Amino acid sequence: MTEVKKKKLADRRTLLSNRLIESLKPKNVRYSIGDSEVIGLRIFVFEGGQKTFYYSYTTKDKKKGLEKLGLFGSVNVKEARNTAKKIATEVMNGRSPIEIRISKSGELTVAELVKAFLDRALKAPRYKPSTQKKWRTNVASWILPLETIFVILLMPEVSGSIPLPTTNFNHF
Numbered sequence: 001m002t003e004v005k006k007k008k009l010a011d012r013r014t015l016l017s018n019r020l021i022e023s024l025k026p027k028n029v030r031y032s033i034g035d036s037e038v039i040g041l042r043i044f045v046f047e048g049g050q051k052t053f054y055y056s057y058t059t060k061d062k063k064k065g066l067e068k069l070g071l072f073g074s075v076n077v078k079e080a081r082n083t084a085k086k087i088a089t090e091v092m093n094g095r096s097p098i099e100i101r102i103s104k105s106g107e108l109t110v111a112e113l114v115k116a117f118l119d120r121a122l123k124a125p126r127y128k129p130s131t132q133k134k135w136r137t138n139v140a141s142w143i144l145p146l147e148t149i150f151v152i153l154l155m156p157e158v159s160g161s162i163p164l165p166t167t168n169f170n171h172f
Helices: 018-023 077-092 097-105 110-121 129-143 146-154
Strands: 031-035 041-045 051-058 064-071
Touching (some): 064 077, 110 129
Antiparallel strands (some): 041 051, 051 064
16 A cells, blocks of 8 residues: 655745746635745635635634735735734734734724623623623624624634723613
């Protein structure tokens, strides 16, 4: 029997270049190629031919993240590397994936704003766990659009450094 030798992760990385990415052809399944210069930077080639940069990382508390950097063509290899390095620095400094997303966009989505409010305002001993659960259920059912219900439930914890609006939420 012939022994199939599995490639090491480092062997599957290559130095990404614009020319190399242009030459990548779509296959029947999505595939990706990792960059040997910036560990975690990958170019995904989809079945339809779309090529997209992603940066894969792991936070200090062992949560994995995959950040979309942009479509090849509107973002080149150099820009993708620079963005990936910035994200890597932020992750190493202990910033959570949601904080990284907020700093990139500059604005909170409704789901992120409500999640931050719930995490800050609904704390024991002021509210019992049953009250907290009711609030979260009501927000998920009545306030947020259907597509964001699962986002709020699956988001990583929001740290205290996210700026909230100055509106007084004490009337809830």
